Each structure stands twice: as C-alpha cells, then as structure tokens.
Amino acid sequence: MTTRSFSFAPVQLPASAMRLRAEVREFLAGETAAGTFAPGPAGWARIDPAFSQRLGARGWLGMTWPKKYGGHERSALERYVVIEELLVAGAPMRGHWAADRQLGPLLLEFGTEEQRQRYLPEIAAGRCLVAIGLSEPDSGSDLSAIRTSAVKVDGGWKVNGTKIWTSLAHRAQLTSLFVRTSPKSENRHAGVSRFLVDMACKGITVRPVINMLGEHDFNEVVFEELFVPNNMVVGEVGAAWQQMGKDLAYERSAPDRWLASHDLLLRTIERIGDAPNQVQRETIGRLVAHLWTLQNMSLSIAGMLGNGQNPSVEASIVKDLGTQYDQEVPQRARALVPEHLRVRPDAGGFEASLRHNLQFSPAVTIRGGTTEILRNTIARALGLR
C-alpha cells in the first residue's frame, strides 16, 4: 500500500476573490432587506427554488465549470468565497446544494457528453434538485455491502432495492444512485455502478423519515422494477468506486462542515455582551481561534482542488475537526449563557438557535462519513493501520 503525508499549504485569496466577497455581501444585504430570507440557525437547510435561480443568474452556481456547460470558468477560491458568504448569512442553499457540489463535478469528470449537456446547464441555472442514494438499511459506512441491484435488460437496467436516509428524495428531480451491477466478489469495490434516476419514473416509492427536530428532511426510497436506460449510467459500469474521490473532498472539506453552528456562535457573543467574564472571554477566544484555523484549512483544500489535486485525506481531517467544533459550540454556549439571560425578550433568537444546534449537532458526526470511518481513512493513508 502506498502511504502519504498530508499538508495544508496556506492560501492567499486573490484580489478577484476579495472583490467577489464584497459583491456577494452586497447581494445578500439586498436579499435580507427585501425579506427573501431571514438569518437563522438552519439557513443552509432551507429550500428556496427562486433564490437558487437568482444565484444561478448571478453566475454563482457551477462557478468553476466550462462555459459551454453553463459554467463560469472561475477559480475554486472564488467559489469558496461565495459559499462561505452564503453560509455565514444563513441563505437557503439546499435547492441546489448536492447538484452544484457533487453531481456537477461527477458528470464533468465521468459523465457522457449527452449527460453533461442535458444536466449541467440546468444545475448551473439553479433548476435541478438532486438527492444522493448511497446508504441502505444494512449498509451505510460500508458501501460495498449495498444490496440494491441492477440487472441488465434490453436498452438499460432493472433496479430493485431500498435506500435510506436519502436527503430530499421527496423534492428531488434526480437521484444519483449507487447500485450493485454484479455480485459481490473478492474485490469488494468491484461491481458497483452509479446511475442517474429521474424521480418522476414509475417504480419509485418515497417514504418520509422524520428527524429529531421533527422535520421531514430524509427518506426511505424503495425501487421496484425501476427501468433505468443505458444513457443514465455514469461512467463505466462497475466502476463507481473509482469515481469516488474528488467529490468526497468537496463534500467533506467545504465550509458547511464547520459553519453549521455559526449562527449560534454569533448569537452567543451578542448575548454575552461587551463585558464578558474571564471564562466567557477565554472560551469565545478559543472557539474563534478554532474557527479561523478551520477556515484556513478548508481554504487550503479549495486551493488544492483548484490545482487539480485530490486532497481526500486533508478533507477527512477537516470534516473530523469541523464536526468536533460544531458539536462543541452548542455545549459551550449552553454553559456560557446563564439560563436567565436566554429567554429575555431581547434574547435575539439565542434560545431557538441553541435548541436547534443541540438537537441537530449529533447528526454532524454521521452525515458525510462517520468520525470513525474518517479516522480509519486518515490512519490508512498515513500507513498507521
């Protein structure tokens, strides 16, 4: 096995990215003034198709893709800045999130020309909501154990099986689906393929799974005799495993991995006010130092992705540290702000933000790869196991 080290080279944002940051802030100020969204603890998770389309019209989706596919040929660092500003503002992002971040780059690298021309301009315009169908009732971390199977038929494939925890399958136009196209063999990574599934097709049942916040966000999705035509297979049949790489780096290192608790951090600072005691000062200082470090690590990964590298180990490290940070913020906030200061009429939403973060933060350990799996990946890459 080849082992590797990891590094996080510092990245200096170019002037174009700094100008873009100001432009995005101005756009967001206009949006909040117009009341199109209100900052809040779960901003990112909201779906607003019209907002996604306004971002598309601004050129802030598919930012790094070729212009011939509706992209804008901007740098990974410029893309990073736009996403960071949108997350900090609590803008609604879910309408385009998985499409822009995961499916688009996947199609650019492995999709057919027909798939690229059909889907990339739609994604870049903010008109395509995508779900990702990997996990199954008996297979989450170990994707090689998936049982959703596809059997070859005339002109395509017949799919049968069940996926679970599929975020937004009830709203998606398209699902990026992991299926077994040949039986499990000694090479556990062989025989798994990636299909694009049009969610309007016959043979799909979507059932809600209500999360701890009482929200319908993910689902169980059952496929019965679903026909998927040949032109919806992404890349080579049986090679889905080899396609996983950069998309995971995008997924695991992006600022959403350490900004989930940002609204609460800001409200905690506001609630403490301008005369913090020693403990409050030290704790906030420490959290902000972590935040700054995570930002620079995440930015460094954006730089590597922009240079065509595949920083999968570095991305796993950022996801692991980001998870710890996002779970620490609500615990610290609860300890720092005494109960009588939480529910005052001028509390500025602190209580709601704390409640949301306490209930949501257990999930960050799991989504996008569990902490144990990430640490296994890091240890293996470093030759430690």
Ligand SMILES: Cc1cc2nc3c(=O)[nH]c(=O)nc-3n(C[C@H](O)[C@H](O)[C@H](O)COP(=O)(O)OP(=O)(O)OC[C@H]3O[C@@H](n4cnc5c(N)ncnc54)[C@H](O)[C@@H]3O)c2cc1C
């Ligand atoms: C908010 C949220 C959104 C999600 N959205 C999606 C989605 O859109 N699409 C999708 O496909 N999935 C989604 N998931 C599912 C998620 O990817 C899986 O839950 C995750 O991969 C873990 O799989 P599992 O639940 O089967 O747990 P398991 O894999 O059974 O793991 C259970 C525990 O065992 C540990 N463990 C497992 N294997 C090992 C090992 N080899 N070494 C050490 N420890 C191990 C894990 O770390 C974990 O603590 C979502 C999950 C959440 C919380």
